[in-house]
Amino acid sequence: MTDQIQRFLLDGTNVRGELMTLDAAYAAVLDTQAYPAPVARLLGELLSAAALLTETVKLDGTLSLEVRGDGPLGLLMAESNPGGELRGIARLAEDQPLPDDGSGFRELLGSGRIVITLDPKEGNRYQGIVELSEDSLAGCLEDYFARSEQLPTKLWLAADAEQHRAGGLLLQRLPDESQNQDQDAWERSVHLASTLKDEELLGLEQRELLHRLYHEETVRVFDPKPLYFACSCSRERIARALHNLGEEELRSILEEQQAVDTQCHFCHTRYHFGAAEIEALIESPDAPAPTLH
Numbered sequence: 407m408t409d410q411i412q413r414f415l416l417d418g419t420n421v422r423g424e425l426m427t428l429d430a431a432y433a434a435v436l437d438t439q440a441y442p443a444p445v446a447r448l449l450g451e452l453l454s455a456a457a458l459l460t461e462t463v464k465l466d467g468t469l470s471l472e473v474r475g476d477g478p479l480g481l482l483m484a485e486s487n488p489g490g491e492l493r494g495i496a497r498l499a500e501d502q503p504l505p506d507d508g509s510g511f512r513e514l515l516g517s518g519r520i521v522i523t524l525d526p527k528e529g530n531r532y533q534g535i536v537e538l539s540e541d542s543l544a545g546c547l548e549d550y551f552a553r554s555e556q557l558p559t560k561l562w563l564a565a566d567a568e569q570h571r572a573g574g575l576l577l578q579r580l581p582d583e584s585q586n587q588d589q590d591a592w593e594r595s596v597h598l599a600s601t602l603k604d605e606e607l608l609g610l611e612q613r614e615l616l617h618r619l620y621h622e623e624t625v626r627v628f629d630p631k632p633l634y635f636a637c638s639c640s641r642e643r644i645a646r647a648l649h650n651l652g653e654e655e656l657r658s659i660l661e662e663q664q665a666v667d668t669q670c671h672f673c674h675t676r677y678h679f680g681a682a683e684i685e686a687l688i689e690s691p692d693a694p695a696p697t698l699h
Contacts, residue, residue, distance in 0.1 A: 408571075410630040411461055411490070412612045417624040419591030420580040425612050426457050426573060426633065428492075433570035434635035435494050438674055442504055443567050444514060445479055449496045450565025450572030451543050456486035456494070457633055458561065458576040459522070459547075464488075467526035468638070475538060477516030478502040491636035493672045511542050520546055557581070560596050564604040571608040575599060595620070637673035644668060644677045645687055653688045660684055 411426035432450050441449065452471055460469045466488060473482040477499070484494035498504070505513060515538055524532040536550035544561040551559040558579040565572035577599055579592040598619050606615060616625050648656065648666060659666055666679040679687070 409633045410612070411457055411633055412616075412630045413461065413628040414616060415626040416591060416595060416620060417626050419588045419595070419623075420582050421591050421595045422578050422580055423595075424458050424461050424574075424576045425616065426454060426461075426575075427608070427612065428453060428457075428572040428633060429570060431492050431633050431635040432565070432572045435492070436567065436570065438672065439495070441496055441567070442498075444504070444510075445496050445498070446567035447565045448479070448482060448511065448514065448543065449484070449494050450567060451563040451574070452482050452484040453486075453492050453494045454563050454565065454572045454574035455543060455547055455561065456484040457490075457492060458574050460486040460488060461631075462559075462576060462578065463524065465524050465526060466528070467524065470521075470523045470525070472521040472523070473515065473518065473538070473543070474521070475515030475518030477512075477514055477518075478504045479514040482515075485638070487638075490631055490633045491638070492633055493635060493637050495671055512538070520550065522550065558592065560599065562599060562602055562607065564607045566604075566608055569608070573607045575602065575607060595623075637670060637675070641677060644670075645679070648679065648684070649687050649690070656684055656688055 408427050408429040409431045411424055414423050414425065415421070416423075428450070432453060435449065435453065436446055452473065456469060456471050459471070463469065468485055468487050470483065470485045474480065479496065480499040481495070481497040483496075484492065486492050518538045520536050520538065522534040522536070534550060534554060536546055536553065538546055540546045540549055544563045547561055548559060551557070560577045562575040564574070577595055602619065606618070610618070612630070613627065616627065648668075656666070660681055664681055666684055667676065669676045
């Protein structure tokens with residue numbers, strides 16, 4: 407299995423980590439639209455980051471990462487949940503063609519920000535914002551952790567769109583629980599991880615990679631969790647979105663088209679709502695679809 411996330415601890419230290427790889431899930435996201443290679447690569451990195459952060463914050467709900475910039479790549483978005491479901495999209499700016507050498511993070515996105523949204527099943531929604539002040543997605547997310555005064559966190563992200571492989575490594579320093587902790591563990595573990603090459607992150611089996619990095623440490627490895635592409639769209643969610651357009655807008659569409667046809671941006675599933683269904687939705691987003699004879 408290559409689509410999975412693996413948690414681990416370095417025993418006797420205050421360092422925890424997560425290691426993940428994507429194969430089929432990344433390929434499924436790329437199959438929804440033909441992205442230019444540098445865009446597909448950044449989307450793979452964002453999917454990896456979403457999976458890592460979801461496992462880190464222990465959220466019972468949905469985590470989304472939305473990157474908006476003023477460059478040729480206007481939007482990157484990825485969503486993840488504790489069940490291992492992932493989805494993502496990218497949108498190019500209509501008025502800015504990709505430069506010939508525009509394969510870098512800042513060349514593609516320009517100036518902008520990352521919006522991190524935690525949407526729990528119960529409780530309040532939370533949003534954090536960080537500016538695109540670094541030269542990589544990993545660097546910007548590390549900046550977010552530093553500014554939000556959370557635990558010290560380091561990220562390594564990589565993706566190969568041609569091979570449909572994406573992966574990531576996250577290290578986090580936990581609060582010292584005793585005076586006997588290995589005081590150099592954090593610096594040592596980060597230094598070793600910084601020697602990691604993209605081809606190793608994308609090509610090695612996870613336990614082999616951990617052994618290469620930390621063969622002088624005692625690594626406690628937990629059961630891996632599978633990751634896969636899945637879209638959370640549904641007819642009910644689309645119906646609620648249409649209801650929110652308001653009566654005037656919906657009646658205008660009906661007058662012009664006699665029905666509403668739409669599709670999910672993430673998976674391209676198409677939804678058709680006839681005139682009678684739209685009339686019912688104007689009254690209530692939860693109105694049952696009429697029975698057609």
